[in-house]
Amino acid sequence: xxxxxxxxxxxxxxxxxxxxxxxxxxxxxxxxxxxxxxxxxxxxxxxxxxxxxxxxxxxxxxxxxxxxxxxxxxxxxxxxxxxxxxxxxxxxxxxxxxxxxxxxxxxxxxxxxxxxxxxxxxxxxxxxxxxxxxxxxxxxxxxxxxxxxxxxxxxxxxxxxxxxxxxxxxxxxxxxxxxxxxxxxxxxxxxxxxxxxxxxxxxxxxxxxxxxxxxxxxxxxxxxxxxxxxxxxxxxxxxxxxxxxxxxxxxxxxxxxxxxxxxxxxxxxxxxxxxxxxxxxxxxxxxxxxx
Amino acid sequence: xxxxxxxxxxxxxxxxxxxxxxxxxxxxxxxxxxxxxxxxxxxxxxxxxxxxxxxxxxxxxxxxxxxxxxxxxxxxxxxxxxxxxxxxxxxxxxxxxxxxx
Amino acid sequence: xxxxxxxxxxxxxxxxxxxxxxxxxxxxxxxxxxxxxxxxxxxxxxxxxxxxxxxxxxxxxxxxxxxxxxxxxxxxxxxxxxxxxxxxxxxxxxxxxxxxxxxxxxxxxxxxxxxxxxxxxxxxxxxxxxxxxxxxxxxxxxxxxxxxxxxxxxxxxxxxxxxxxxxxxxxxxxxxxxxxxxxxxxxxxxxxxxxxxxxxxxxxxxxxxxxxxxxxxxxxxxxxxxxxxxxxxxxxxxxxxxxxxxxxxxxxxxxxxxxxxxxxxxxxxxxxxxxxxxxxxxxxxxxxxxxxxxxxxxxxxxxxxxxxxxxxxxxxxxxxxxxxxxxxxxxxxxxxxxxxxxxxxxxxxxxxxxxxxxxxxxxxxxxxxxxxxxxxxxxxxxxxxxxxxxxxxxxxxxxxxxxxxxxxxxxxxxxxxxxxxxxxxxxxxxxxxxxxxxxxxxxxxxxxxxxxxxxxxxxxxxxxxx
Numbered sequence: 001x002x003x004x005x006x007x008x009x010x011x012x013x014x015x016x017x018x019x020x021x022x023x024x025x026x027x028x029x030x031x032x033x034x035x036x037x038x039x040x041x042x043x044x045x046x047x048x049x050x051x052x053x054x055x056x057x058x059x060x061x062x063x064x065x066x067x068x069x070x071x072x073x074x075x076x077x078x079x080x081x082x083x084x085x086x087x088x089x090x091x092x093x094x095x096x097x098x099x100x101x102x103x104x105x106x107x108x109x110x111x112x113x114x115x116x117x118x119x120x121x122x123x124x125x126x127x128x129x130x131x132x133x134x135x136x137x138x139x140x141x142x143x144x145x146x147x148x149x150x151x152x153x154x155x156x157x158x159x160x161x162x163x164x165x166x167x168x169x170x171x172x173x174x175x176x177x178x179x180x181x182x183x184x185x186x187x188x189x190x191x192x193x194x195x196x197x198x199x200x201x202x203x204x205x206x207x208x209x210x211x212x213x214x215x216x217x218x219x220x221x222x223x224x225x226x227x228x229x230x231x232x233x234x235x236x237x238x239x240x241x242x243x244x245x246x247x248x249x250x251x252x253x254x255x256x257x258x259x260x261x262x263x264x265x266x267x268x269x270x271x272x273x274x275x276x277x278x279x280x281x282x283x284x285x286x287x288x289x290x291x
Numbered sequence: 292x293x294x295x296x297x298x299x300x301x302x303x304x305x306x307x308x309x310x311x312x313x314x315x316x317x318x319x320x321x322x323x324x325x326x327x328x329x330x331x332x333x334x335x336x337x338x339x340x341x342x343x344x345x346x347x348x349x350x351x352x353x354x355x356x357x358x359x360x361x362x363x364x365x366x367x368x369x370x371x372x373x374x375x376x377x378x379x380x381x382x383x384x385x386x387x388x389x390x391x392x
Numbered sequence: 393x394x395x396x397x398x399x400x401x402x403x404x405x406x407x408x409x410x411x412x413x414x415x416x417x418x419x420x421x422x423x424x425x426x427x428x429x430x431x432x433x434x435x436x437x438x439x440x441x442x443x444x445x446x447x448x449x450x451x452x453x454x455x456x457x458x459x460x461x462x463x464x465x466x467x468x469x470x471x472x473x474x475x476x477x478x479x480x481x482x483x484x485x486x487x488x489x490x491x492x493x494x495x496x497x498x499x500x501x502x503x504x505x506x507x508x509x510x511x512x513x514x515x516x517x518x519x520x521x522x523x524x525x526x527x528x529x530x531x532x533x534x535x536x537x538x539x540x541x542x543x544x545x546x547x548x549x550x551x552x553x554x555x556x557x558x559x560x561x562x563x564x565x566x567x568x569x570x571x572x573x574x575x576x577x578x579x580x581x582x583x584x585x586x587x588x589x590x591x592x593x594x595x596x597x598x599x600x601x602x603x604x605x606x607x608x609x610x611x612x613x614x615x616x617x618x619x620x621x622x623x624x625x626x627x628x629x630x631x632x633x634x635x636x637x638x639x640x641x642x643x644x645x646x647x648x649x650x651x652x653x654x655x656x657x658x659x660x661x662x663x664x665x666x667x668x669x670x671x672x673x674x675x676x677x678x679x680x681x682x683x684x685x686x687x688x689x690x691x692x693x694x695x696x697x698x699x700x701x702x703x704x705x706x707x708x709x710x711x712x713x714x715x716x717x718x719x720x721x722x723x724x725x726x727x728x729x730x731x732x733x734x735x736x737x738x739x740x741x742x743x744x745x746x747x748x749x750x751x752x753x754x755x756x757x758x759x760x761x762x763x764x765x766x767x768x769x770x771x772x773x774x775x776x777x778x779x780x781x782x783x784x785x786x787x788x789x790x791x792x793x794x795x796x797x798x799x800x801x802x803x804x805x806x807x808x809x810x811x812x813x814x815x816x817x818x819x820x821x822x823x824x825x826x827x828x829x830x831x832x833x834x835x836x837x838x839x840x841x842x843x844x845x846x847x848x849x850x851x852x853x854x855x856x857x858x
Binding site: 046 | 313317319371372373374375378381382386
Binding site for chain 3: 338344372
């Protein structure tokens with residue numbers, strides 16, 4: 001289950017050492033924005049060694065590599081792919097072709113290392129106006145693509161608008177990303193909330209993202225992880241309702257009833273599907289379910 | 292399984308210039324490499340009493356793996372784990388031998 | 393006749409301080425204390441030698457003491473805690489006799505029962521009247537509680553109060569009453585305010601500290617002790633305070649009202665008490681300005697002595713009524729023994745303070761510490777020095793998981809049921825060794841530089857020179 005994804009700077013030895021214990025479902029070891037140009041080589045080697053020796057087990061490992069318009073992405077792929085992170089995060093993806101360009105290099109490296117082709121998954125970071133407009137093409141570009149992340153900081157610069165806590169400027173982009181991801185049957189993650197001192201603002205922002213259909217949310221601060229996990233976990237009330245829905249359906253089937261209702265509301269296929277999703281999430285979180 | 296590769300195709304690393312890598316932050320190590328006619332290793336560490344020998348062996352092993360025959364290597368260690376020391380050494384050696392990382 | 397003297401020199405002379413005596417000091421002025429150094433300078437000047445110092449704690453501000461040791465003025469030390477600079481010198485073997493380390497509780501009880509008698513107590517007092525009635529709650533050098541000085545005042549043969557705020561009118565409700573005081577000396581200043589108390593003690597922002605703190609709070613929640621009437625103690629360290637924050641959130645949410653918070657009191661515990669988490673604060677030492685303000689104005693914030701706090705001879709000692717204590721450690725071994733006396737190089741840099749008192753008294757004693765501190769593992773096969781025996785320690789919380797003392801099977805099951813990440817303590821040790829490597833053993837000398845005396849009077853470990 002991926003609810004929270006936490007960015008960790010790739011050239012910080014101390015933070016890489018403890019990245020696994022911060023409660024995030026995924027950690028994103030960052031070779032891009034968190035690393036200065038002069039330290040790209042150092043971070044790449046450090047992250048490579050960290051993944052191959054530190055045995056990250058509690059969090060899934062994602063590495064954000066450098067973009068296609070930089071001189072670093074080829075070396076990033078060549079060094080990082082053999083360590084088998086779950087995913088590469090591809091920055092500034094604006095089109096299907098961008099994904100395919102990364103794929104070519106990754107496929108080549110996988111073959112060289114005797115890895116099964118397609119082992120490494122992709123999470124494109126959509127953070128340009130063109131990327132937003134091409135969201136479905138990106139989401140459905142390749143079987144490696146299992147999720148997309150909205151990057152609102154670069155995007156609002158590209159849109160020529162100010163980034164706000166309310167997020168009206170990215171309302172369209174959020175909707176577009178969710179729709180594209182769901183159409184391509186992949187996961188979608190919301191942009192980080194950047195004020196590390198505003199806990200209430202974070203909760204509101206995460207709740208908004210959940211209500212729009214996002215599967216989870218990225219974070220730049222370890223202090224945000226718990227709140228994000230809470231927001232994107234099913235509540236006990238949701239779990240109880242979902243189990244009740246499924247119990248009612250089961251009973252109705254046994255009794256041969258066609259139309260089923262619970263508390264005066266008809267239970268139709270979408271409600272059953274949603275209930276199953278909630279219970280699946282609850283099971284992954286290890287909640288005891290009364291089925 | 293393909294091990295992370297350290298050298299560029301077994302090419303010998305000639306130290307062509309001075310280079311540094313790493314930081315003085317805790318859990319990290321600061322590595323300096325200089326040209327030298329012989330191999331000299333200097334180690335300063337806050338955990339020297341417990342891990343001084345281990346660190347020395349790691350430095351020797353990395354120099355050997357990267358085929359560095361002559362250089363002055365100085366480490367200022369603030370409790371870096373072995374994989375961090377190896378990463379910083381590799382970075383410094385590649386920088387000093389002007390190898391495209 | 394007046395008790396008020398012009399100088400420490402005069403007090404030393406009138407009392408007749410002489411070679412072989414034991415002088416006592418308290419540490420409420422912590423690293424800002426001027427009094428111990430001022431008194432010892434006069435003692436040295438008077439040509440007195442062979443003095444034993446019994447101080448509730450020694451801080452690095454007391455470094456001039458090292459010269460008195462080298463010059464033979466001071467030949468014996470008894471204390472509950474020692475700063476790293478003093479500790480390093482002691483570890484090098486500058487003192488012929490081993491230091492006697494006691495706990496805060498047993499320092500009080502051994503002074504009281506005469507097994508560690510004090511000839512003269514020099515009591516730094518932020519405010520005193522001319523009769524020697526004194527308090528730490530007011531004055532420019534206010535430090536709040538004077539709890540560790542009560543036994544000294546009560547049981548020393550002679551008592552000198554040293555203040556920088558001598559008031560004309562008789563002090564009402566003094567912490568220490570003048571009837572035990574022989575002399576009062578006024579100084580320009582008894583301490584450096586910046587070193588006495590911190591402005592505000594802050595909750596850590598270190599993410600690993602926060603993760604451990606959140607585990608600690610969840611352990612309390614799952615332990616069956618979290619209910620009305622619960623009592624609690626935690627340190628002033630970043631992660632301990634953060635644990636208090638998470639505990640507060642849980643207590644407020646579940647509307648649980650505890651009975652008391654104990655020990656060194658911080659502004660954070662003051663806030664918890666104000667918000668209804670605890671009926672009372674029992675305070676043997678104030679850590680910050682908010683705590684000092686509170687002990688002065690809040691009737692539910694009560695000053696207690698070391699004996700009331702933690703004496704092993706006092707069945708009603710607060711530690712015996714303590715439900716939960718959160719403690720630190722420099723090392724923990726696979727038998728749950730804890731070292732808070734030395735660093736990993738074997739050099740003295742601390743002491744038990746109230747560590748083993750509270751660990752033994754509390755129903756749940758929890759050690760919170762990161763698994764690795766710059767490549768050094770917190771868990772080893774055997775700690776360098778046993779400060780607190782493992783059978784009084786229940787849980788070790790690290791970011792890599794929580795180890796429960798095998799003696800607490802029922803607690804362990806509760807924590808497993810609460811889905812906390814429980815691991816065997818040997819697994820933690822193996823994990824640390826896998827990450828960091830196996831440390832080379834530290835060579836130590838064969839001279840004993842300190843004896844660690846447990847609450848019951850047994851020497852439970854010795855510290856060798858290094």
